[in-house]
Amino acid sequence: xxxxxxxxxxxxxxxxxxxxxxxxxxxxxxxxxxxxxxxxxxxxxxxxxxxxxxxxxxxxxxxxxxxxxxxxxxxxxxxxxxxxxxxxxxxxxxxxxxxxxxxxxxxxxxxxxxxxxxxxxxxxxxxxxxxxxxxxxxxxxxxxxxxxxxxxxxxxxxxxxxxxxxxxxxxxxxxxxxxxxxxxxxxxxxxxxxxxxxxxxxxxxxxxxxxxxxxxxxxxxxxxxxxxxxxxxxxxxxxxxxxxxxxxxxxxxxxxxxxxxxxxxxxxxxxxxxxxxxxxxxxxxxxxxxxxxxxxx
Amino acid sequence: xxxxxxxxxxxxxxxxxxxxxxxxxxxxxxxxxxxxxxxxxxxxxxxxxxxxxxxxxxxxxxxxxxxxxxxxxxxxxxxxxxxxxxxxxxxxxxxxxxxxxxxxxxxxxxxxxxxxxxxxxxxxxxxxxxxxxxxxxxxxxxxxxxxxxxxxxxxxxxxxxxxxxxxxxxxxxxxxxxxxxxxxxxxxxxxxxxxxxxxxxxxxxxxxxxxxxxxxxxxxxxxxxxxxxxxxxxxxxxxxxxxxxxxxxxxxxxxxxxxxxxxxxxxxxxxxxxxxxxxxxxxxxxxxxxxxxxxxxxxxxxxxxxxxxxxxxxxxxxxxxxxxxxxxxxxxxxxxxxxxxxxxxxxxxxxxxxxxxxxxxxxxxxxxxxxxxxxxxxxxxxxxxxxxxxxxxxxxxxxxxxxxxxxxxxxxxxxxxxxxxxxxxxxxxxxxxxxxxxxxxxxxxxxxxxxxxxxxxxxxxxxxxxxxxxxxxxxxxxx
Numbered sequence: 001x002x003x004x005x006x007x008x009x010x011x012x013x014x015x016x017x018x019x020x021x022x023x024x025x026x027x028x029x030x031x032x033x034x035x036x037x038x039x040x041x042x043x044x045x046x047x048x049x050x051x052x053x054x055x056x057x058x059x060x061x062x063x064x065x066x067x068x069x070x071x072x073x074x075x076x077x078x079x080x081x082x083x084x085x086x087x088x089x090x091x092x093x094x095x096x097x098x099x100x101x102x103x104x105x106x107x108x109x110x111x112x113x114x115x116x117x118x119x120x121x122x123x124x125x126x127x128x129x130x131x132x133x134x135x136x137x138x139x140x141x142x143x144x145x146x147x148x149x150x151x152x153x154x155x156x157x158x159x160x161x162x163x164x165x166x167x168x169x170x171x172x173x174x175x176x177x178x179x180x181x182x183x184x185x186x187x188x189x190x191x192x193x194x195x196x197x198x199x200x201x202x203x204x205x206x207x208x209x210x211x212x213x214x215x216x217x218x219x220x221x222x223x224x225x226x227x228x229x230x231x232x233x234x235x236x237x238x239x240x241x242x243x244x245x246x247x248x249x250x251x252x253x254x255x256x257x258x259x260x261x262x263x264x265x266x267x268x269x270x271x272x273x274x275x276x277x278x279x280x281x282x283x284x285x286x287x288x289x290x291x292x293x294x295x296x297x
Numbered sequence: 298x299x300x301x302x303x304x305x306x307x308x309x310x311x312x313x314x315x316x317x318x319x320x321x322x323x324x325x326x327x328x329x330x331x332x333x334x335x336x337x338x339x340x341x342x343x344x345x346x347x348x349x350x351x352x353x354x355x356x357x358x359x360x361x362x363x364x365x366x367x368x369x370x371x372x373x374x375x376x377x378x379x380x381x382x383x384x385x386x387x388x389x390x391x392x393x394x395x396x397x398x399x400x401x402x403x404x405x406x407x408x409x410x411x412x413x414x415x416x417x418x419x420x421x422x423x424x425x426x427x428x429x430x431x432x433x434x435x436x437x438x439x440x441x442x443x444x445x446x447x448x449x450x451x452x453x454x455x456x457x458x459x460x461x462x463x464x465x466x467x468x469x470x471x472x473x474x475x476x477x478x479x480x481x482x483x484x485x486x487x488x489x490x491x492x493x494x495x496x497x498x499x500x501x502x503x504x505x506x507x508x509x510x511x512x513x514x515x516x517x518x519x520x521x522x523x524x525x526x527x528x529x530x531x532x533x534x535x536x537x538x539x540x541x542x543x544x545x546x547x548x549x550x551x552x553x554x555x556x557x558x559x560x561x562x563x564x565x566x567x568x569x570x571x572x573x574x575x576x577x578x579x580x581x582x583x584x585x586x587x588x589x590x591x592x593x594x595x596x597x598x599x600x601x602x603x604x605x606x607x608x609x610x611x612x613x614x615x616x617x618x619x620x621x622x623x624x625x626x627x628x629x630x631x632x633x634x635x636x637x638x639x640x641x642x643x644x645x646x647x648x649x650x651x652x653x654x655x656x657x658x659x660x661x662x663x664x665x666x667x668x669x670x671x672x673x674x675x676x677x678x679x680x681x682x683x684x685x686x687x688x689x690x691x692x693x694x695x696x697x698x699x700x701x702x703x704x705x706x707x708x709x710x711x712x713x714x715x716x717x718x719x720x721x722x723x724x725x726x727x728x729x730x731x732x733x734x735x736x737x738x739x740x741x742x743x744x745x746x747x748x749x750x751x752x753x754x755x756x757x758x759x760x761x762x763x764x765x766x767x768x769x770x771x772x773x774x775x776x
Contacts, residue, residue, distance in 0.1 A: 040343050083340045174314040190314040198336040205334075207322040212331065222355055229347045237347045238712060 001224050002059065004045050008032040012047065014059040014227065023227050024059045035076050041085030042234040048076030054090060059227035068105055070098060078121040080129070087145045089129055091118030097131055099145060109148040113138070116163065124169035124192035128153060130176055132164025137178050139189055156187055172197050172206060353712040356705035357721040364687035366651055371404050371672070371680040372411040379674030381423045382661040387432025389666050391449050394680055395423025401437055403449065403474065406665065409682060413474050418445050425489035427498065434477070438486035438500055446511065447475035480509060488532045494540045499557070501530040501545060508557050523562045524553060524775050532575045538582035546572040552587050554599055566602035567773040568595070574618045578642065580625025588616030594630055595770060596642065603774050604767050609640045611647040613734040620664045622685070629671050631659030636731060637673050639685065651683050652728050
């Protein structure tokens with residue numbers, strides 16, 4: 001029921017569509033953004049920016065959670081996430097498609113697209129990566145996410161159809177829909193859809209009748225999550241935290257002090273002496289203040 | 298599945314792709330069940346924990362919404378405060394209650410109607426009522442020194458039978474329910490209980506403890522000065538498993554065990570305040586719970602009386618009455634503080650507290666034999682029927698509803714440590730006095746704890762030994 005929108009102003013807005021209330025607005029401060037995807041496991045929004053970075057957002061935080069530099073010097077054209085939430089695939093204007101491990105936020109490998117920069121990406125339920133580049137659509141098998149593969153699973157040429165606008169896999173079917181300059185193509189990619197569905201989840205049953213749909217709607221409304229529950233690790237809910245609040249604060253303060261001490265030792269903080277002109281400023285006093293800043297070992 | 302033929306210049310490849318048809322998943326008619334599919338892969342269930350937690354919060358709220366435990370009162374109650382009640386041992390429906398003016402009423406629990414009003418049997422307050430093992434008769438004992446036996450079912454020929462007994466009160470009115478027999482002593486009767494296997498019944502009077510047989514007009518056994526003290530015994534209870542074992546509470550703050558076969562007293566444990574009531578656990582017959590004047594109920598193991606098994610805290614007035622559930626898993630207590638509390642036997646705090654604006658001092662509580670209802674009799678002359686599980690639905694529950702209720706209970710149980718769920722689950726509307734007194738008790742407890750800690754901190758290590766609450770309960774043990 002949470003709708004995330006981002007536009008040319010670069011504002012990421014969340015709305016609750018069941019009540020119609022806006023939930024939160026975040027300034028991305030990175031200019032217009034047209035690439036947005038949701039991580040299915042933790043509902044985190046991934047935004048791809050024109051400076052090649054991908055930022056991760058949650059409605060609860062006013063600032064991004066994670067910022068990754070994915071394509072150096074070229075804007076992110078397209079972005080996709082796999083269903084398990086472990087891998088992210090980004091396509092940049094530098095004609096590369098890079099695969100990122102989302103737990104370590106590190107690149108695992110990359111592919112080069114011939115025929116033009118990738119214009120749209122999608123990962124099917126079974127892990128098949130579909131890339132639309134130039135007038136072609138290339139499909140890489142499910143093992144392409146984990147290891148570097150030498151050749152793709154399938155290719156589909158659409159000569160004269162220009163750059164591919166949108167490429168999306170149909171859920172629970174072996175079908176991929178491609179929108180291009182000359183219209184829409186729907187192609188069969190065997191092995192891309194999930195054969196075994198779960199009717200307990202809302203709106204995943206392609207053959208649900210009216211009563212099932214209505215009940216699913218009511219159930220999904222009852223299970224509506226609070227926006228604060230969206231976090232990088234979805235398993236933090238219901239977990240156990242340290243019971244003693246003060247011990248927790250002390251620990252965090254210790255970590256902070258440690259980090260600050262390290263920074264001071266490296267000499268990064270220079271305590272600038274304030275020029276106090278108010279009152280009587282004797283030269284002696286000035287010298288004394290300067291002496292204070294010297295640390296004698 | 299359909300097969301595709303992908304032709305290239307050199308090879309022909311047969312490829313299988315997914316194909317779903319509505320015919321395979323649609324149900325054939327409206328009476329048919331709908332197909333349910335399950336995929337246990339966690340990727341199919343994103344944010345399962347968060348959704349489950351949200352459902353747990355909703356479940357706690359629904360539970361509280363449906364928690365309306367008071368069902369009603371039994372008829373119009375009595376004319377004076379209810380002082381004694383008894384549930385039948387052989388049937389669910391008959392229920393008997395006695396009032397402070399000596400009137401006994403027989404109730405039909407299912408319809409909550411009064412079946413018979415037996416007035417004139419006793420002139421003083423009824424102190425004890427107990428059914429016999431067959432469930433056909435019940436005994437009543439009172440401060441006027443009489444024990445009377447009555448019949449649950451009305452009989453036409455009753456005038457003759459009451460005169461067979463030497464001690465019968467021939468002046469008293471007879472009703473279709475009796476009294477069938479009468480036994481008399483010089484003093485007053487405080488309590489009565491019936492043996493679980495034989496015909497004998499035991500009474501506690503102000504001077505002695507007696508064991509009677511319904512065939513004899515004099516007590517079979519009389520025991521005085523037990524353990525060397527002549528204090529009044531207030532409660533006698535037969536053990537449900539061990540036939541000849543009696544437990545008793547006396548006015549000298551003691552709780553003792555007595556063997557009627559050997560006709561000798563066994564152990565006795567003395568607490569710091571008097572115990573008002575005692576009940577054996579029907580499922581764990583070696584354990585019993587005694588409700589005390591010091592606002593607590595103490596659970597004891599009869600084999601080890603030096604320390605209670607559990608201290609049940611919660612009441613802010615003397616615990617006047619105790620009744621076990623037939624499952625032995627929990628018991629209900631009624632107290633002088635106008636509340637009824639249900640305690641699980643393994644936890645020292647109550648899981649539920651019932652109160653009503655018009656309910657005064659609760660003198661009797663009973664757990665119904667089907668583990669569903671609680672009947673409380675109080676000083677305001679009313680007998681109230683409550684649900685044992687406050688949010689349970691009365692009557693026939695469909696399988697689907699039951700499954701839903703069980704799921705919700707399991708959800709709340711799983712997340713009950715979470716602050717939001719705990720707050721909703723434990724929220725109860727408590728009377729102002731109970732809230733205030735409980736808060737004060739907590740403050741004094743914390744203060745005592747802090748002072749003890751300070752004393753330990755500022756004295757020689759090891760000189761102050763902390764004594765647990767359970768160790769401090771028993772003052773003395775007498776063999």
